[in-house]
Amino acid sequence: MTTLRVFWIGWVVHFKIVSRSPFAIGVGATWPIVNASLAYFMYRAGGEPKTLLYASLGSAVAGIWSMAAIDASGAIQRQRFWGTLELLIAAPVRFAFVLLPMTIAIASVGVYCLGTTLVWGRLVYGIPLPLHDPLAFALAVPATIVSVGVLGFALCMVLVRFRAAQHIGNSLEYPVWLASGLLFPIAVLPGWSRPLSWSLATTWGMRGLLHGALGGPVWRDLAMCALLTTVYAIVAILVLDRFLDAARRSATLSLT
DSSP: OHHHHHHHHHHHHHHHHHHTOHHHHHHHHHHHHHHHHHHHHHHTTTOOHHHHHHHHHHHHHHHHHHHHHHHHHHHHHHHHHHTOHHHHHHSSSOHHHHHHHHHHHHHHTTHHHHHHHHHHHHHHHOOOOOOSSHHHHHHHHHHHHHHHHHHHHHHHHHHHHOGGGGGHHHHHHHHHHHHHTSSSOGGGSOGGGHHHHHTOHHHHHHHHHHHHHHOSOHHHHHHHHHHHHHHHHHHHHHHHHHHHHHHHHTTOOOOO
């Protein structure tokens, strides 16, 4: 119960902090519109509502990932600037359960991206949102957000050990877009990249949103998304503990 309380309070506090950030709100309000507009002009020649909806949802998930990838490193950097990183690491609560709600809160602000993209596509381009299975679609939204947040957590743990990895999130922004099939189908990617695509929870989250709206095996998609997210979290927590132990052994835990 203590761990759940720490997680909940951490998520609430950091969600309030990030949702009041001009940078986060600016990204959430503008990038999805730009991406959705580009995707619309790319796919409008086909004229199929399903294709346009795919582009709209993909743009929304791409916006969520962009916020998490770029601002996840900022979560660690802010603690360094504030001089609180060492205090958080030394706290009696496991540091992973302090860091994880930060990154999920950053991804949660991406719900603005989803709302902005769908409203923009509907009002400006007339893209419908049929919602074949409203319950599945509603569950796919938090599942996708949490999967992105946990992936951002995996990026943050590298920053704890290696300060030079500050911009790793920027370098992974577009590769994850491509491998997850957010703006075009995975089928057009080279065959060797398919295993990478299926190993990304964002791929299954995107499929869950699409199948929830248009119909399809949405529960399988959500199960795979949840499974991969759990694997990410377990591996990241174990590796983070090893990073912290290595920093203590080498007397480099003072990171500010």
